[in-house]
Amino acid sequence: STNYEYILVSEPRPGVGQITLNRPKALNALCTPLITELNSALRDFQTSSTISAILLTGSERAFAAGADIKEMAPLTFSEAYQNSFIESWSDLTTQLKKPLIAAVSGHALGGGCELALMADILYCTATANFGQPEIKLGTIPGAGGSQRLTRAVGKAKAMELILTGKSFSGEEAEKWGVAARVFKSHEELIEGALKTAETIAGYSKVAVQAAKEVVNKSQDLGLRDGVEYERRVFHALFGSQDQKIGMKAFAEKKKADWSHS
Numbered sequence: 001s002t003n004y005e006y007i008l009v010s011e012p013r014p015g016v017g018q019i020t021l022n023r024p025k026a027l028n029a030l031c032t033p034l035i036t037e038l039n040s041a042l043r044d045f046q047t048s049s050t051i052s053a054i055l056l057t058g059s060e061r062a063f064a065a066g067a068d069i070k071e072m073a074p075l076t077f078s079e080a081y082q083n084s085f086i087e088s089w090s091d092l093t094t095q096l097k098k099p100l101i102a103a104v105s106g107h108a109l110g111g112g113c114e115l116a117l118m119a120d121i122l123y124c125t126a127t128a129n130f131g132q133p134e135i136k137l138g139t140i141p142g143a144g145g146s147q148r149l150t151r152a153v154g155k156a157k158a159m160e161l162i163l164t165g166k167s168f169s170g171e172e173a174e175k176w177g178v179a180a181r182v183f184k185s186h187e188e189l190i191e192g193a194l195k196t197a198e199t200i201a202g203y204s205k206v207a208v209q210a211a212k213e214v215v216n217k218s219q220d221l222g223l224r225d226g227v228e229y230e231r232r233v234f235h236a237l238f239g240s241q242d243q244k245i246g247m248k249a250f251a252e253k254k255k256a257d258w259s260h261s
């Protein structure tokens with residue numbers, strides 16, 4: 001397996017891949033080499049025939065404290081623009097078809113908050129510290145925060161959060177619909193996230209990919225187009241082996257034994 005400098009990669013449960021951000025000295029600040037490693041690990045999980053769901057986490061103290069401010073400080077407009085700085089962070093949403101669960105403890109600020117918002121499912125501890133503090137640095141969110149946070153919490157709260165740079169807790173994240181679940185401790189968070197990943201990994205791979213795809217479409221399409229898109233994918237699944245396997249198993253009161261496609 002590959003040796004990384006800024007992340008740890010493991011397979012903690014059958015079908016489940018885990019990536020742990022591991023740059024403790026900088027509270028997992030997301031420097032470009034870290035993102036390159038993250039994308040490489042995600043690519044490996046995406047192409048792996050054994051991995052079906054992925055957990056992304058950090059440490060108890062920090063999921064990630066943002067993009068690397070020391071790396072960004074001297075960047076010129078031309079450098080940022082011509083190298084399309086931050087664009088590669090989107091691989092997570094454009095290249096990864098398998099479900100990704102972010103488990104957030106501690107700081108998830110700026111790019112860390114944005115990275116968590118890119119996940120398919122976000123779990124956190126009650127004391128997790130989310131926020132978009134970019135305004136305090138004389139800039140704005142650059143990895144989708146103004147768009148995803150606004151879709152998640154609505155314009156009223158997003159505008160207040162982004163203009164003031166104030167952070168919000170894991171408890172609030174759950175209350176506002178940013179996080180799907182909140183946990184008392186880091187240990188319970190990881191265990192809960194692994195259980196969910198294992199549950200998903202136990203289902204039909206093709207159905208899971210389709211489910212993720214159609215839910216994500218709801219963020220880009222209007223309701224009429226979205227419902228039609230869903231119906232087309234639903235129709236397409238009648239062409240899969242797993243729809244036959246799943247429904248036959250139900251009728252026979254057996255556990256489905258999914259195809260390996």
Ligand code: CAA
Pocket residue numbers: 025026027029030065066067068069070086107109110111112114133134137140141142143145
């Ligand atoms: N970039 C680079 N280094 C960072 C960092 C970041 N985003 N966040 C923390 N670090 C470094 C600190 O510089 C410090 O390094 P040294 O020991 O070498 O000084 C180390 O991590 C530990 O941090 P602190 O001593 O500050 O720890 P703390 O517990 O006192 O405070 C904190 C924690 C409140 C998270 C504080 O570190 C902080 O405010 N960090 C910056 C948060 C931020 O502004 N994030 C947004 C970045 S901009 C962005 O992300 C743009 C985008 O949208 C893509």
